Amino acid sequence: MAGNCERRYRQLCAILARYSGQGKVAVAYSGGVDSSLLAHVALRTLGSENVLVLHGVSQLLARYDLALVQDDLDRDSILKQACCQVLVDPLLWPEFVENTEQRCYHCKRRLYSLFLEEIKAAGGSVVMDGTNCDDRMSVRPGLRAIEELGVIVPLEEAGLGKQEIRSLSKHLGLPAHDRLSNSCLATRIPTLTPISPGLLRSVEKGEELLRGMGFYGCRVRPQKKGVVLHLCDQDFNRLADRGVCADIIECFRVIGFQGSHFELNGESGGRIELDIL
Numbered sequence: 001m002a003g004n005c006e007r008r009y010r011q012l013c014a015i016l017a018r019y020s021g022q023g024k025v026a027v028a029y030s031g032g033v034d035s036s037l038l039a040h041v042a043l044r045t046l047g048s049e050n051v052l053v054l055h056g057v058s059q060l061l062a063r064y065d066l067a068l069v070q071d072d073l074d075r076d077s078i079l080k081q082a083c084c085q086v087l088v089d090p091l092l093w094p095e096f097v098e099n100t101e102q103r104c105y106h107c108k109r110r111l112y113s114l115f116l117e118e119i120k121a122a123g124g125s126v127v128m129d130g131t132n133c134d135d136r137m138s139v140r141p142g143l144r145a146i147e148e149l150g151v152i153v154p155l156e157e158a159g160l161g162k163q164e165i166r167s168l169s170k171h172l173g174l175p176a177h178d179r180l181s182n183s184c185l186a187t188r189i190p191t192l193t194p195i196s197p198g199l200l201r202s203v204e205k206g207e208e209l210l211r212g213m214g215f216y217g218c219r220v221r222p223q224k225k226g227v228v229l230h231l232c233d234q235d236f237n238r239l240a241d242r243g244v245c246a247d248i249i250e251c252f253r254v255i256g257f258q259g260s261h262f263e264l265n266g267e268s269g270g271r272i273e274l275d276i277l
Contacts, residue, residue, distance in 0.1 A: 005167050009041075012158040016045040024124035026052045026115055028151075029083065031069035033162075034130030036176035037169050038155055042128065043078055052122055053083040054115050058090055059197060060107075060184035062204045064211065072175055086114055090186070090195075097195050101141065103186065108142035112149050128152045133161045180217035180232075188221045202255060209251040213244075227252060228263045239264055 019025050027042050029035045042051050055069060073080040088111060090096045095106040115127045129146050131153040136143075146153070155165065162181075169177035186195050188203045199222060206220035206227070215238075219230040229248075231239075238244050248264075 005164050005171070008158050008160050008164055009168055012041055012154055012160065013045050015154045015157050016042050019126060020046055020050070022124075022126070024050050024052050024119060024122045025126040025128060025152075026054050026119035026122075026124065027128045028112065028115060028130065029053045029055045029069075030130070031055075031065060031072060031176065031179075032130070032182060033165055033169055033174075033176045033179050034132055034155060036072065036130075036174050036179075037165050037172070038128060038130045039079060039082075040169075040172060040174055042154075043082060048078050048082050051082050052119055052124070053079060054086055054118055054127075055083055056086045056088055056111050056114075058088045059200055060090060060186050062185060062207065064208065065182060068176075068179070075175060084118065086111075086118060088114065091197065096186075099186070099189060099191060099193055099195050101191055103141075103191075103195075105141035105145050107184075107186075108145035109149070112146055112151055116149065126152055128154055131156050132165055133159060182217075188219055190221070190223060193222075205255045206252060206257075209255070210248070213247065213251070214238075226263070227257050228265060230265050236264070 025042065025046065027035065027039045029039050039051070039053050043053075057066070073083055090107055090110070093106065093110055096103055096110070112127060112129075116125075119125065119127055127149070129151045131143065131146065132155045135156070160168070166177055185200045185203050189195055189199055193199070202222060203220045206229075207218055210218040210220070210229070210231075215231055215235050217232045218235070221228040221230065245264075
């Protein structure tokens with residue numbers, strides 16, 4: 001482990017050790033690289049009997065992501081023993097469904113309030129979240145919610161950014177170390193377009209099709225007159241092959257985007273516009 005990462009790791013362990021002997025703590029767990037590292041180090045530092053790993057499950061999660069979490073649990077018996085699913089239905093929350101710019105704030109506020117109830121029922125009072133230093137560099141309304149609820153952010157406090165977290169996770173042998181960044185399906189829906197089960201499923205189907213073609217880390221964003229696909233830069237270069245573009249168009253015609261305007265965007269700004277006839 002590189003010197004700087006090792007120092008950050010020791011800092012993280014020291015931060016978590018403050019909660020030793022104070023009853024159970026909860027770790028919000030999504031299966032991403034940040035929450036996976038936090039859960040692993042918390043279990044190692046505080047002991048599995050003192051950590052409740054909470055995984056919120058809802059229609060906002062793709063089956064692919066749920067399968068990754070299940071695989072992690074099957075690999076790690078300690079994590080599996082400590083993990084508790086919290087079933088939620090954000091489509092019952094009017095302030096979430098209306099999909100304003102504060103959607104993530106409302107969702108996080110509701111979800112973490114439930115997490116606080118869970119840990120209080122288990123005799124604790126602390127919820128921890130995998131927010132890292134880099135998360136402050138973008139607009140994230142959900143951060144306001146966790147601040148208001150007093151949620152602890154040990155990775156950020158330890159000065160860990162995404163690359164250091166990946167390096168630490170790889171050193172510790174965590175399967176999420178190279179997992180692509182992801183977010184819930186609702187983040188694909190344009191602001192002020194109401195969130196519905198149908199829209200969520202169309203996004204999921206589109207992303208499943210693209211993964212089947214080798215486009216990992218893609219995003220499918222429905223629009224009023226079509227669909228926008230965001231692809232990783234290394235995958236965007238594959239679009240020079242007209243056959244690949246034709247296959248993508250055919251896939252989206254099959255799932256109901258016929259007659260739509262179609263854009264393919266790369267991370268660094270590359271863009272192709274097509275029509276699905």
